[in-house]
Amino acid sequence: MSRVHKLKLALWAVSGLAAAVAAARFLFGLGATTNLSDAVPWGFWIGFDVMGGVALAAGGFVMTAAVYIFRLERFHSIVRSAVLTAFLGYLAVVAGLLFDLGLPWNIWHMVVFWNPRSPLFEVGWCVMLYLTVLALEFFPVPAERFGRLAAVRRALLKARIPLVIAGIGLSTLHQSSLGSLFLIMPYRLHPLWYTPWLPVLFLVSAIGLGLMMAVFESHLTGWLYRRRPETEMLAGLGSAARWVLLLYVALRGADLAARGQLAWLARPGWRTAMFWTELGLMALLPAALLFIPPVRRSRAGQWTAAGLGVLGTVLNRINVGGLAHLGQGGQFYVPAWTELAASAGVVSAAALAFLFMVERFRVWEERPADPEADPLKLPELAPVGATWLGPPAVAGRTLYSLSFVLAAAFGLALLEPVPASGRGVEPVAVRRARGGEVLWVDGNRDGDGTAFPHEAHQQREGGKASCPLCHHMNLPQDRHSGCFECHRDMYLASDAFGHDWHASPQGGRVACWRCHAEGQPRRAATARRCAECHKDLRPPGAVIAVRQYRAPGYVEALHDLCVGCHVRRAQRLNKPDLGRCTACHRERRQWPEQLAAGRSEGGPAGKRLVLPARSAP
Amino acid sequence: MRAAILTDVTKCIGCRECVRACKQANRLGPELPHRWNLEDGLSARSWTSVVEGPRQSFVRKQCRHCLQPACVSACPVAALRRTDSGAVIYERERCMGCRYCMMACPFGVPRYEWDQPVPYVRKCTLCFERLRAGQRPACTEACPTKATVFGDRERLLEEAHRRIHERPELYWPKVWGEEEIGGTSVLYIAPADLTALLTGRPLEEAPLPERTRAAMQAVPFAFTGVVAVMAGLRWVIERRMKRQAEEGDEQGA
Numbered sequence: 129m130s131r132v133h134k135l136k137l138a139l140w141a142v143s144g145l146a147a148a149v150a151a152a153r154f155l156f157g158l159g160a161t162t163n164l165s166d167a168v169p170w171g172f173w174i175g176f177d178v179m180g181g182v183a184l185a186a187g188g189f190v191m192t193a194a195v196y197i198f199r200l201e202r203f204h205s206i207v208r209s210a211v212l213t214a215f216l217g218y219l220a221v222v223a224g225l226l227f228d229l230g231l232p233w234n235i236w237h238m239v240v241f242w243n244p245r246s247p248l249f250e251v252g253w254c255v256m257l258y259l260t261v262l263a264l265e266f267f268p269v270p271a272e273r274f275g276r277l278a279a280v281r282r283a284l285l286k287a288r289i290p291l292v293i294a295g296i297g298l299s300t301l302h303q304s305s306l307g308s309l310f311l312i313m314p315y316r317l318h319p320l321w322y323t324p325w326l327p328v329l330f331l332v333s334a335i336g337l338g339l340m341m342a343v344f345e346s347h348l349t350g351w352l353y354r355r356r357p358e359t360e361m362l363a364g365l366g367s368a369a370r371w372v373l374l375l376y377v378a379l380r381g382a383d384l385a386a387r388g389q390l391a392w393l394a395r396p397g398w399r400t401a402m403f404w405t406e407l408g409l410m411a412l413l414p415a416a417l418l419f420i421p422p423v424r425r426s427r428a429g430q431w432t433a434a435g436l437g438v439l440g441t442v443l444n445r446i447n448v449g450g451l452a453h454l455g456q457g458g459q460f461y462v463p464a465w466t467e468l469a470a471s472a473g474v475v476s477a478a479a480l481a482f483l484f485m486v487e488r489f490r491v492w493e494e495r496p497a498d499p500e501a502d503p504l505k506l507p508e509l510a511p512v513g514a515t516w517l518g519p520p521a522v523a524g525r526t527l528y529s530l531s532f533v534l535a536a537a538f539g540l541a542l543l544e545p546v547p548a549s550g551r552g553v554e555p556v557a558v559r560r561a562r563g564g565e566v567l568w569v570d571g572n573r574d575g576d577g578t579a580f581p582h583e584a585h586q587q588r589e590g591g592k593a594s595c596p597l598c599h600h601m602n603l604p605q606d607r608h609s610g611c612f613e614c615h616r617d618m619y620l621a622s623d624a625f626g627h628d629w630h631a632s633p634q635g636g637r638v639a640c641w642r643c644h645a646e647g648q649p650r651r652a653a654t655a656r657r658c659a660e661c662h663k664d665l666r667p668p669g670a671v672i673a674v675r676q677y678r679a680p681g682y683v684e685a686l687h688d689l690c691v692g693c694h695v696r697r698a699q700r701l702n703k704p705d706l707g708r709c710t711a712c713h714r715e716r717r718q719w720p721e722q723l724a725a726g727r728s729e730g731g732p733a734g735k736r737l738v739l740p741a742r743s744a745p
Numbered sequence: 746m747r748a749a750i751l752t753d754v755t756k757c758i759g760c761r762e763c764v765r766a767c768k769q770a771n772r773l774g775p776e777l778p779h780r781w782n783l784e785d786g787l788s789a790r791s792w793t794s795v796v797e798g799p800r801q802s803f804v805r806k807q808c809r810h811c812l813q814p815a816c817v818s819a820c821p822v823a824a825l826r827r828t829d830s831g832a833v834i835y836e837r838e839r840c841m842g843c844r845y846c847m848m849a850c851p852f853g854v855p856r857y858e859w860d861q862p863v864p865y866v867r868k869c870t871l872c873f874e875r876l877r878a879g880q881r882p883a884c885t886e887a888c889p890t891k892a893t894v895f896g897d898r899e900r901l902l903e904e905a906h907r908r909i910h911e912r913p914e915l916y917w918p919k920v921w922g923e924e925e926i927g928g929t930s931v932l933y934i935a936p937a938d939l940t941a942l943l944t945g946r947p948l949e950e951a952p953l954p955e956r957t958r959a960a961m962q963a964v965p966f967a968f969t970g971v972v973a974v975m976a977g978l979r980w981v982i983e984r985r986m987k988r989q990a991e992e993g994d995e996q997g998a
Contacts, residue, residue, distance in 0.1 A: 159859030165781035166788065166856045169847035197979045199986055230842020230857065230864040234822075237841045241822040247957055248845050249821035250964055289979060297972040301964055308960040312815050312849045312953050315946060327960050 131352050132496075136483065137531050139476040144532035146473015148539025149466045153227060160544075163464040168450065170228075172463035175449035177224025177471050180442040181217055182255070182306055183330075183337050187345070188214025188262060189299035190338030194368075196292045202361050208269055208491045209349070210342050212482060215262040218255060220478040227470050247308040254302030261295045270489045303334040310448055318452045319389045320403045325379065326448070332376045333410065333441055339369035340414065340437035347431050349486070353496035363425045366433060370418035373411040373437070380407065399452055406447055410440025469539065580611070747930065748831040748876060749898035750885060751905055752805050754935035755915055756892035759795055759803035766887030767793045770872060781859045789858045789867040793884055799937040805893055806943075807884070808833065808854045808869035809922060810930035811952075816846035816855060818954035824866075831898065831930045832871035840865060851926060851948060871930070898930060905934045927952030 153161040164171045191210035194200045226232040238252040264284055271281040284291075307330030310317050323329070343362045350357035384390050392400060414433040423429035454460055485491055567582045589597055629635040642661075644650040767773070773790045776782075785806055786794030798804035810833045817825045817833060824839035825846055835855075846866060847855045858864035872882035880886070885895040894901070902923060909916040921939050922929035925948035933939055940947050 155862060157860060157862040157864060158857075159779070159781060159861075164859065166783050166847070166859075167853070169844040169857060193975070197975050197982070199979075199982050228843075230844065231840060232842070234839075234841035237822040237839055241824070241839050243818075243820055243823040245818045245954065245957070245961060246821045246845070247961060248819065248843060250961065252821055293972055293975045293979070296975050297968045300971045301968055304967070305960070305964070308957055309845070311957045311960060312819055313851075314953075314956065315851050315944065315948065316848065324956070324959070 131354075132483065135352065136480065136528060139480050139483075140528040141531040141535040142469075142472050142476040143480065144535030145469045145539040146476070147532070148536045148543065149470045149473065150227070151540075152466065152543050153470065158228075158230060161464065161466045161470075163461055163467070165461070168454070168461040170450050171461060172446075172450075172467045172471060173224055173228035175446035175451065176442065177228070177474060178221055179306055179445035179449040181221035181224060182303065183334050183441050183445050184341055184438070185214040185217025185221070186299065186303060186334040186338035187341040188217075188265075188338070189296050190335055191342055192265065192292045193296050196289060197296070200364075202364065205358065205361070205493055206342055206346055208266075209345065209486070211262060211266050212269070212485055212491055213341070213345055215259070215266050216478040216481050216485075218259045218262060219481075220474045221255065222259070223474045223477070224471060227474070247305045247311070251302045251305045251309065254298045254305065258295060258298040258302065261291055261298065265291050265295065269491060270485070272490055273488075299334075300331060304328065304331040306330055306445075307448070313453075316453045317448070318399050319387070320384070320392050320399060321448050321452050323383045323387060325383050329376070329379060329383070332372060332379060333444065336369055336372040336376055336411070337437060337441040339365045339372065340434045340441075343369075343430050344434035344438050347427070347434065355492075355496065357427065359425060359427055359430065362430055366418045366424045366430060369433075369437070370415045370424075373415040373418075377407070377411045377415065380411075402443075402447055402452060406440055406444045408440070409436050410444055411437075414440075466543070746830070747898040748871060748895070749810075749901050749930040749932060750807075750871070750882065750893060750895055751901040751932045751934070752893040753905075753908065754798060754802045754804055754892070754933060754939070756890045757795070757803040757805065758890055758892070759797075760889060761795050762887040762889055763805060763884035763893060764791065764793055764795060766883040767791075767869070770875065770883030771870075779860060781857075783853075785853075787854065787856055789856045789865075792867065792869040796942070798935065798939060798942055802936055804933070804935070804939060804942055805884075807931060808871070809852050810869075810871050811926060812929065813927040813952035813954055815849040815851060815926070815953035818957065819845045819849035821845065828873060830871075830873070830876050832873040832876065834870045834873050835866055835868065837865045842866075849953070851953060852944060898932075901932055905932055909934060924950050926950070 149161060158164060162171060162173075187210040191203060191207045194203050195207045226235065229235060238249060238256075243249050265288070268281045268284050271277040271284075304327035307326035307328075310322070310326055311324065314322050343365050346357045346362055349355065384393070393403070394400075414437040417429055417433040417436075418424050420429075423433075450461070487496060489495070567580045569580045585598075586592075586594060626635065630638045631640075640650070643655045645654070645656075648654045768775075768791070771792060773792065776788060776790055779788070782788050785796055787806055793805055793807040795803050795805050810827075810831060812831075814825070814827055814833045817827055821843060822839045822841055824836050824841075825833060826836070827833050842864060844857060844866070847853075847857065855866045855868045857866055872880070872884075875882060881895040885893050888894070896904075902920060905920045905923075909918055909920070915936055916934055917937055917939075919934075919938075921933040921935070921943060922931055925944075927950070933943070
């Protein structure tokens with residue numbers, strides 16, 4: 129198999145994997161397929177697919193400007209592929225965005241509901257318009273093949289210069305506005321990245337990356353189709369790129385200096401390391417390489433410089449888009465494999481579309497020949513028996529389809545089984561509730577949490593030695609015992625009637641016949657009611673009827689038997705404290721931290737924390 | 746009237762009646778222990794929460810209803826808006842789920858229904874519907890100690906300053922929400938510094954939408970400028986090339 133076929137096979141497989149992920153994403157939601165959280169609402173899909181994607185597609189406006197505005201005719205041979213890359217790049221951006229949007233079917237809302245103050249509104253509009261412009265710019269290329277479209281083609285070619293100029297204007301706007309997105313979050317973005325000049329930095333780096341991307345793409349497709357890249361022409365692009373990159377480094381340095389944040393550059397920490405990696409990859413190293421003439425003209429030199437530039441700029445977009453915000457809320461984020469797979473799938477699909485267009489239409493001066501479709505190629509003989517058995521049964525499209533389907537099946541198998549509720553509930557997610565000693569646990573595995581005084585339990589049960597009481601590690605799939613394992617009575621209604629106690633001397637030696645009438649079986653059902661002797665058992669106006677001799681379990685008491693009614697009554701009587709357990713149960717044991725907090729004053733109604741006097745600030 | 750809530754941290758006993766009332770008034774349902782929940786207790790199903798503050802106090806968290814909200818300025822489809830009463834509300838029919846509001850909010854208030862295939866942003870609405878019906882927000886009505894009260898923002902600010910002035914030994918001399926990022930409708934007074942708890946780091950007084958305004962105002966000018974420069978360049982270069990070609994022809998001839 130040729131390189132192209134191997135690559136296509138891999139791209140189809142990755143697309144298949146992404147198809148499986150896409151199914152899960154749209155069926156089960158973002159929570160089940162990403163590692164995003166309320167602390168990290170934007171992740172890899174925004175950082176790479178959208179921010180990185182738009183930057184990577186900058187080659188379109190840079191190359192059209194070079195060829196149609198500055199009339200640098202020597203770059204004419206790559207302008208078609210640059211426009212195609214930009215068009216497919218923006219399509220990939222939109223596809224990635226559809227994955228990320230919570231309500232992707234509402235993406236058209238931006239056309240109807242306007243908020244011109246929002247940078248995202250502006251980015252959205254520009255991307256929409258620019259995608260149209262790119263489609264119109266590229267359409268003449270496939271139209272060549274269809275005679276019927278000749279009139280459309282001629283009209284579009286006539287409109288080319290206005291289209292190119294509009295494309296440059298729109299690109300300037302949204303490449304910079306992607307930076308403006310982050311101006312509103314000065315408290316999220318690290319000072320190494322946050323600057324009012326973010327839009328300008330984004331635009332300059334996009335121009336630099338546009339040039340680098342054209343070089344990178346020429347070399348990549350050259351390697352793929354065994355074409356000879358026009359190294360001398362690409363050196364011209366590199367020569368322009370080095371000045372843009374130098375300008376970028378100067379702007380970045382001047383900005384840090386002007387804001388007085390230069391000290392960050394030497395402060396140890398992962399963010400500083402990230403900054404230097406990013407700046408080194410995207411500008412410093414490529415610029416340095418491109419300033420050496422022999423390197424600039426050599427194939428390896430161009431490969432390296434362009435590759436580093438592409439890598440670094442994408443890293444920069446990911447940093448600004450989220451990576452450099454991490455760790456502020458104490459929460460971390462690593463993309464889930466599903467996120468990476470979806471992004472890779474979108475890129476793969478765009479690459480497949482690129483290869484299709486290149487092989488089908490005149491994107492380059494001459495269409496690349498399919499090495500395996502060579503009519504002069506001699507049949508290969510089977511190594512055993514030396515007979516010609518015809519073309520292999522599984523090849524070409526069949527093979528691609530097979531790889532797609534197999535990868536999709538593999539992806540479906542890899543997807544974590546979504547819990548029965550389909551809502552991504554983690555039944556035993558333990559987190560600290562309030563302060564140190566209290567944990568928020570799902571004690572009874574019913575999806576409902578409770579504040580569990582962990583420290584107090586541990587002390588009471590005998591310190592560290594008591595851990596296995598709950599955290600027994602010999603049961604499969606069990607991370608801890610439910611509360612009810614120890615609190616056996618929490619669901620149990622208890623027998624409120626002490627039978628033997630009544631017969632004992634302390635209970636007054638009540639004779640049997642007092643309750644059990646003669647001649648009847650001596651059972652609870654036939655016995656006299658408690659209230660017949662204990663006239664004061666039910667307070668006047670009591671709500672709970674004492675029919676059975678049973679006391680309810682405290683789960684019931686907490687849920688609806690006692691508390692619910694008390695709260696309703698409390699509201700009606702406008703006595704808010706009536707609804708609290710402590711209004712009746714006055715000797716409730718206090719938790720250690722509450723005891724330490726200070727003395728409490730007054731009765732249950734006036735129970736409020738009095739804080740110790742504070743020294744002046 | 747500019748609706749506002751004043752929370753006096755010294756009066757809060759941490760009973761969480763406000764949390765319960767909020768859940769009831771907004772029909773939010775029980776909290777589920779999800780992976781994406783944060784420690785502050787706010788979530789798509791909990792629009793207010795009570796966290797432990799400094800010096801064994803309790804601090805109620807909720808949407809701050811900024812006077813110049815970052816979320817409203819950020820939303821590309823204007824799904825978030827500030828009503829005349831001061832409540833910042835969310836119209837889910839407009840939302841497209843970009844979550845830019847969550848990124849923009851300096852208090853990290855808006856939360857997402859990550860568990861839903863059709864998710865919406867959820868946050869406190871200052872009981873906007875109840876306000877329209879002439880009622881107070883459910884949380885302020887439920888508070889047994891009047892630690893969190895509803896009223897006109899100017900009056901509540903006066904009241905806050907009066908309390909601080911009367912008991913300087915009890916209160917930290919600052920009303921949170923009075924000035925930072927242009928002021929918020931939810932105000933706090935407390936026995937200790939709440940800045941770390943509320944926002945992590947001190948906020949400046951400039952409202953956040955101001956920061957993007959300059960860039961957004963430049964947009965039409967940038968577009969016109971770029972288009973004009975490009976068209977001009979094209980014209981100049983084209984003319985020069987034509988002239989060179991003519992000269993070349995003449996020399997050749």
